[in-house]
Amino acid sequence: MRVQLTINGASREADVEPRLLLVHLIRENLLLTGTHIGCDTTSCGACTVLLDGRPVKSCTVFAVQASGRTVSTVEGLEQNGVLHAVQEGFTKEHGLQCGFCTPGMMMTSVALLERNAAPTELQIRQAISGNLCRCTGYVNIVKAIQHASATMREAKAEKEPATAGRA
Numbered sequence: 001m002r003v004q005l006t007i008n009g010a011s012r013e014a015d016v017e018p019r020l021l022l023v024h025l026i027r028e029n030l031l032l033t034g035t036h037i038g039c040d041t042t043s044c045g046a047c048t049v050l051l052d053g054r055p056v057k058s059c060t061v062f063a064v065q066a067s068g069r070t071v072s073t074v075e076g077l078e079q080n081g082v083l084h085a086v087q088e089g090f091t092k093e094h095g096l097q098c099g100f101c102t103p104g105m106m107m108t109s110v111a112l113l114e115r116n117a118a119p120t121e122l123q124i125r126q127a128i129s130g131n132l133c134r135c136t137g138y139v140n141i142v143k144a145i146q147h148a149s150a151t152m153r154e155a156k157a158e159k160e161p162a163t164a165g166r167a
């Protein structure tokens with residue numbers, strides 16, 4: 001079957017078996033190996049990508065289901081040599097050790113911060129509850145997301161200076 005999708009802003013096409021999983025399309029056909037496979041059973045979240053802006057476990061989506069839609073992977077976070085605030089947060093707060101869970105963890109974080117710019121610690125922990133990390137104990141991952149949240153809010157405030165009180 002023919003699949004056409006927009007991935008990290010680029011239009012891509014492929015002929016695939018109907019049973020091909022999205023994660024295999026991404027890694028093996030499109031050679032975007034930043035998306036990891038940790039379990040293949042919808043348990044670990046290492047394969048998380050954004051499908052039309054929403055986090056999905058790409059080992060649980062058929063490639064054909066993504067046809068005509070927009071997919072974002074970890075490779076699309078950095079823009080023109082500038083890290084995404086979430087990538088910067090994970091770097092600054094040491095939010096990774098082996099890094100295996102990190103691409104999926106970051107994509108989940110991006111989606112969270114898109115819908116909730118200032119999540120509480122509980123909301124962060126709930127958002128990443130489908131992403132398992134065997135190394136860090138999650139403390140620094142939470143700090144990394146809080147760091148990203150603060151950075152993104154500061155950047156937004158600089159772009160949109162407060163108008164309150166102005167005539």
Ligand code: FES
Nearest residue numbers: 038040044045059
């Ligand atoms: S590889 Fe998809 S959830 Fe583990």
Ligand code: FES
Nearest residue numbers: 097101133134135
């Ligand atoms: S950093 Fe190793 S699994 Fe999360």
